[in-house]
Amino acid sequence: MGDRSTIEWTEATWNPTTGCDRVSTGCDNCYALVLSRRLKAMGVAKYQTDGDPRTSGPGFGLALHPDTLDIPRQWKAPRMVFVNSMSDLFHAKVPLEFVQQVFQVMAETPQHTYQLLTKRARRLRRLADELDWPSNLWMGVSVENADHLDRVDDLRRVPAAVRFLSCEPLLGSLAGLHLDGIGWVIAGGESGPHHRPVSEEWLIHLRDACKEGQVPFFFKQWGGRTPKSGGRELIGATWDEMPPRLSATAH
Template sequence: MAEETGISWCDRTWSPWIGCTKVSPACDGCYAAHLMDTRLGRVEWGPHGERKRTSESYWRQLAKWDREAKAAGRTISVFPSLCDPWDNAADPGIRREWFAVMRETPHLLHLLLSKRPQNAVAMAEAAGGLPANAALGATCENQEIANRNVRYLLDAARDLRPAFSFVSAEPLLGPIDFTRISYGTAGGYDVVRDALKASDIERIDWVITGGETDQGSHKARPTHPAWFRQIRDACAAAGVPYHHKQNGEWLPIGDWYDDHPVSLVLREWHAGTWREVSLDNEEDYVARIGKKAAGRLLDGVEHNGFPEVRHG
């Protein structure tokens, strides 16, 4: 667990404990589970696996990074990549200790990304309240999950007042319209909200997108490029910072076709599923070319948006 990270949207990764349980389709290709359970055997992933607290020397890294950030006159962002902050199976005592250290390291910004935003309020309050230098995030891989997790995220943000609220749509496994988040029905009518244009605290402040990558026996599912573009354009229209982390293992064949032979496996999104196809109209298809070759450009542009941090 090195100090630097290849994750484009944060500066460092650091986790108070290691371990989690898969709870949604986005978890199927979990890199942390593949690394720490399958490859290294550090922890057993799942509801009965231990949430292993990381070492004392490892915990001291936060104070070290805080001193570095203060000396440089900057903020260092930290992402807990090997756990879920609001995991029901985690020891509440470790979370309280973690939050206390957050308060002692004000030059760090902790990016609390979770697939369980419904737990945020109760668990943060039990840990002494959300630190001012913590941002709340939720993973949303398709519209169904977004309809649920965005509601919980924004409700938690209203109560906890984080540094900002954000969504990671990685891996993006289906289209998401953040301007039409379903809040159920009332009076016989569907209730929808534009989560990008809501006022102040009750809106998403930052959106990250990314395609899936291979993790051992789990092979990456494709993302339709139109899904990335729709989120990018909606964020631009609302003035919400947008960050595109990666295309994953797949790329639109139109971005590859001109300079490379098309002896590739192609997939087309049709009737709610991906199917193998022969090359006809290359703009409609994606091809597996590998994470490195696919890169992180979207229509030739690198997107590195980052939100403003609320104070007070």
């Protein structure tokens, strides 16, 4: 994880923390949990902290990595950077002071555009006033089904330059979703040996809601046994819409 990423909607990953705990059904087949077990077995230093077996697993206990904070400063060419692809910065065990340090690094590297995603939208909202928000940060929440639409309401109260939704894995209809204050939507099906199917109807409804609200829509994958099993076309087209990149000025 680092200078290059195979994730379709980003270019690099940066993990100042690793590890997490299950919070909802979208976590059931977590790719990061599976990968962390492999990395632990390989002896990778960042993945030697074990988590609670009821909510986490081997190598996936929450761990802070202050030694990684300078990594984005070493990347001179602009990158789209997914922050914490292997963790959640708003996990309860991540101190506010460390979150502030991560935000400071983002503000001090305006050549990059950062994408930060969380399922812990309530803590995100509660900490928002304690953070200096740079305009090169896109803040998102995961919304896998209608049970978690409250995360969108929390996100709307955060002063991010771009607020986005990751509806992946999409596990149910989001028919009650309103996109006021939202600047981007990612959608996709689940992948892996235990993947749960995604409905074309759910995806088309999301696409239509984005079209009506003039919100960029990105369809990542149908999913299946592997991420690329079902391809990326939805109703005969590839949807790679994204917000424009912005330069960083704290506000």
